[in-house]
Amino acid sequence: MTGFRFQLVMEPTIPAFEKALNAGAYDFAYMNPYHYVVAHRRQGYQAIVRDVENDLYGVVVVAKGSGLTNVAMLDGRKVAFPAPNAMGASLIPRAEFIRKFHIKISEVYVKSHDSAYLNVLLGQTDAAGGIRVTFDQLKPEIRDGLTIIHETERFPPHPLAAHSRVPAAAVVRIQQALLELGRDRQGLRLLAEVPIKSVGPASDQEYETLRHLGLEAFYVDQ
Amino acid sequence: MNIRVKLLVPLLLVAASVLAVMHFLAFASLKQMLVVERVNGEKRALTLVGLAIVPDLLVSDLAKIYETLSEVEQNHPWWRSLTLTTPAGKQLYPLGKAEQIEAMTRLSVPLAGVGRSLGMLTVDLEENSLVAPAISVLRRLELMVALILLFGTLAVVWQQNKSVIQPIKNLAKASHLLSEGNYDVSLPIPSGDEIGKLVSNFDIMRHAVGSRETALRQSERWLEAVIDNSTEAILTLDDQGRIQSFNRAAERIFGAPASRAIGAHFDQLVPLESMVEGGSAEIEVARFDASRFPALITASRVSAGGLSMVVATIGDLTQRRQYERIRADQHAELERLVTERTVALKEAQREALQASRLASVGQLAAGIAHEINTPIQYIGDNLNFIQDATKNILPLLDEARKLASNSEHFSNGDPLIREYFDRVDQADLDFLMNELPPAISQSLEGVTQVSRIVLSMKEFSHPGTTQKSAVDINRALENTVTVSRNTWKHIANLDVKLDPKLPRVNCHPGEINQVFLNLIINAAHAIDESGKPKPGKITVETFSAGDFIEVRFSDNGTGIPDDIKDRIFDPFFTTKDVGKGTGQGLAICYDVVVVKHGGQIVVGGANGEGAVFTIRLPVA
Numbered sequence: 001m002t003g004f005r006f007q008l009v010m011e012p013t014i015p016a017f018e019k020a021l022n023a024g025a026y027d028f029a030y031m032n033p034y035h036y037v038v039a040h041r042r043q044g045y046q047a048i049v050r051d052v053e054n055d056l057y058g059v060v061v062v063a064k065g066s067g068l069t070n071v072a073m074l075d076g077r078k079v080a081f082p083a084p085n086a087m088g089a090s091l092i093p094r095a096e097f098i099r100k101f102h103i104k105i106s107e108v109y110v111k112s113h114d115s116a117y118l119n120v121l122l123g124q125t126d127a128a129g130g131i132r133v134t135f136d137q138l139k140p141e142i143r144d145g146l147t148i149i150h151e152t153e154r155f156p157p158h159p160l161a162a163h164s165r166v167p168a169a170a171v172v173r174i175q176q177a178l179l180e181l182g183r184d185r186q187g188l189r190l191l192a193e194v195p196i197k198s199v200g201p202a203s204d205q206e207y208e209t210l211r212h213l214g215l216e217a218f219y220v221d222q
Numbered sequence: 223m224n225i226r227v228k229l230l231v232p233l234l235l236v237a238a239s240v241l242a243v244m245h246f247l248a249f250a251s252l253k254q255m256l257v258v259e260r261v262n263g264e265k266r267a268l269t270l271v272g273l274a275i276v277p278d279l280l281v282s283d284l285a286k287i288y289e290t291l292s293e294v295e296q297n298h299p300w301w302r303s304l305t306l307t308t309p310a311g312k313q314l315y316p317l318g319k320a321e322q323i324e325a326m327t328r329l330s331v332p333l334a335g336v337g338r339s340l341g342m343l344t345v346d347l348e349e350n351s352l353v354a355p356a357i358s359v360l361r362r363l364e365l366m367v368a369l370i371l372l373f374g375t376l377a378v379v380w381q382q383n384k385s386v387i388q389p390i391k392n393l394a395k396a397s398h399l400l401s402e403g404n405y406d407v408s409l410p411i412p413s414g415d416e417i418g419k420l421v422s423n424f425d426i427m428r429h430a431v432g433s434r435e436t437a438l439r440q441s442e443r444w445l446e447a448v449i450d451n452s453t454e455a456i457l458t459l460d461d462q463g464r465i466q467s468f469n470r471a472a473e474r475i476f477g478a479p480a481s482r483a484i485g486a487h488f489d490q491l492v493p494l495e496s497m498v499e500g501g502s503a504e505i506e507v508a509r510f511d512a513s514r515f516p517a518l519i520t521a522s523r524v525s526a527g528g529l530s531m532v533v534a535t536i537g538d539l540t541q542r543r544q545y546e547r548i549r550a551d552q553h554a555e556l557e558r559l560v561t562e563r564t565v566a567l568k569e570a571q572r573e574a575l576q577a578s579r580l581a582s583v584g585q586l587a588a589g590i591a592h593e594i595n596t597p598i599q600y601i602g603d604n605l606n607f608i609q610d611a612t613k614n615i616l617p618l619l620d621e622a623r624k625l626a627s628n629s630e631h632f633s634n635g636d637p638l639i640r641e642y643f644d645r646v647d648q649a650d651l652d653f654l655m656n657e658l659p660p661a662i663s664q665s666l667e668g669v670t671q672v673s674r675i676v677l678s679m680k681e682f683s684h685p686g687t688t689q690k691s692a693v694d695i696n697r698a699l700e701n702t703v704t705v706s707r708n709t710w711k712h713i714a715n716l717d718v719k720l721d722p723k724l725p726r727v728n729c730h731p732g733e734i735n736q737v738f739l740n741l742i743i744n745a746a747h748a749i750d751e752s753g754k755p756k757p758g759k760i761t762v763e764t765f766s767a768g769d770f771i772e773v774r775f776s777d778n779g780t781g782i783p784d785d786i787k788d789r790i791f792d793p794f795f796t797t798k799d800v801g802k803g804t805g806q807g808l809a810i811c812y813d814v815v816v817v818k819h820g821g822q823i824v825v826g827g828a829n830g831e832g833a834v835f836t837i838r839l840p841v842a
Contacts, residue, residue, distance in 0.1 A: 080282065111278075114285030122314050124282055141317055 001177045004170065014085065015221075021045075028174070030160045030194070032056075032087040034219070037210050044164030047207065048175040052200030055154035058088040058096075059135055061146045062127045063120050071096075071150045075103035077126035080116040083109055084220035088131035089116070092152045094218045114138070121145045133195075155210055159202040175201065226387055230379050237371035244367060249360055256353045264347055265329050267298070272331040272343040275306070279333060279340045284314065291315050300354075302326060302346040309339040389417045393424055405432030455536040463488045466531065475517075475538045478510040488534070497521045497534070504539065515540045591676040598676065602669040609662040616655050623651070678704035682735055692726040693734065695771060695839075699762055702738040710746040714758035714777070721764045724771055725841050733814045734839075738762075740807040741775040741835050748779025748833060770821075770838045778832040787825055815839065 011017040021029055024043035039045040062068040081090040097103050108125055110116050116128035121142055162171045181187025182199035191199050271294050278286040295304050306315035326346040333340040396407040405428060409421050449456050455472030457465055465488055468480040492507045502520035516539040523532050626632055631639045678701045703716060710716055749758030758778050765772040789795050791812040815821045815837055827834040
């Protein structure tokens, strides 16, 4: 379609990926919005396509029957997060806890969204940070024991970004090819695996609000 | 209890004992050991699982712990109620309430990390299900061993059945059949072992006994056949004189079947006192129907196997006596016939000699006839000349005498004339002149007859003719009549009526002449012996009848009686007085006409009025 050959690189850990991304190791990269903001600033990566149907946002869950009904009630309590730098599940909620709700919580990082939810369910933590998709994918017996008490602000989701060194014409051809995928069934099936439900063009301006959130303060170098 | 059961029961008992020991002792201990070993193993496995989840527990990665324990549970289906609890006793795994099952072995492993207790990993084990696979293997093993023992036992029994029991059974069956006299039992040789040798030796014995039995039976059959086919009655008697055996000839001779005779007392047939043991006697004995017949009876005592009996043979002499009478009669008849035939043979020999002599005479006659013919010829010619000369001379002689008597010299008494007349008187000239012509004529007639007889003899005898030739039968008959004239001329007048158109006949002239001669002689003899006034009458006629000619000889003699008409052509048959006829004449006629020429000879005429013999000869 494009005449280009691509080499797929999968780093073993998120920190390794962040390090390579910030060093400009990839011509194209698929990353979370926070990563994009940082990579754009450091290496000039430009978003070219993203899922235009779902926005990215975090959720805060508690155990049903726990008596906790709003975020404010979490003040001083133990909250489980998958990892410190998880965009929707950790960075955004933690930023909102401090800056929006002005509460202080005790964070526990439990490696995965599922662990975070289980810690809540089994009473090891009072609440957990997660995202809508992982919460919806929980087994019913877990999900039924939990309830969402808060949804964070919404942001455009993960973009596919091109390094500034890639010629603009090539970037356009690749962007067109990716958008083309969204027009036929087989392309949609491939995109759904990413997951991108509805592919559309992305622009750097769409991520502007993130830049003003000041997530750097909550980012943990690992 | 048969041998198969005797063999099977101990083997099965041994197998059952082995199985029982295996099941109740070995397998039970093995199971206990397996359980202990397995529980220890499971505990080690649980400890390892605990060690594996400690890091996740340290970072509260419950999802990972769930994943791990779920997988462990899937891999250990015999683990029940795998539970993870916090040190405070709060259950972290599974989500719901763990099921509590009684009568289970509970294994617990404490979890600790970074110097503090992290909780407790607990699992329930069902011992039976733990060792179930091993027990199942054991059970299968047990079953296999049981089956191996069972089938092994059966195989041993089967093998022994095949190699020992069956051959022995066959042997027993064959022995039974053998004892019943059935020798056609073939036994397969099972193997080369002792049983095989036993069967093989039995087979040899069977063959030997069978052969001897066959030979014995054959011998018995021969003996029975000899006895049954004997023309003499053969009986055996016990010491009381009761009949024990009775052969077919005895049945025939005594007129009763053996079934009736056996057991009967022999003295009702033959007086025992007349029997001489070791000897023979010709006596009269009785049949079962009381009729009596002459018999030759011999008796002898024989002993065999400690038993003795009397063997009697009885020959029926009735027929022999009849034969003896008939033979005596036949002997007398034979002697008579021999005497008769001897006489006939002597006569035939004489006739044959005569015929031979006649043949020689015929040849001689033919030769003589030839020799006579020439002088007879010139005698006749000379006599004719003399007759002619006489006819001329005699008138001249008469005239000469008349002239002499009328001359002067006669009247003158001339002495010469006187002497002439004296000599005329002396010569009886008149007588001579009168008698000379008839004398010459008679001489000529005689010469003519002689020449005719000579010719007939010559033609009749036909010396040296052996081939058939075309013969003028009329001429042959004339010759025969001439030659045989002497035999009939004083007895009968013979008329010859010949068919002038008779064709020549292809035949042996000499033999046909002999037939004609025999029939003419027979006719003359018949007339001569009839006593009728002579001369009688013989007629010889010929007729032409197509492809045949017929010659008929009729006489007015005695004729031939009807009762001997069939026999007159038999050799040696004759009605003539002994020494006069040979009985060969008509037999020769028959032989010549019928056998040699394919013709017929028929006898006819009324008895007492004369006989008519008709010969039919084929022309060709």
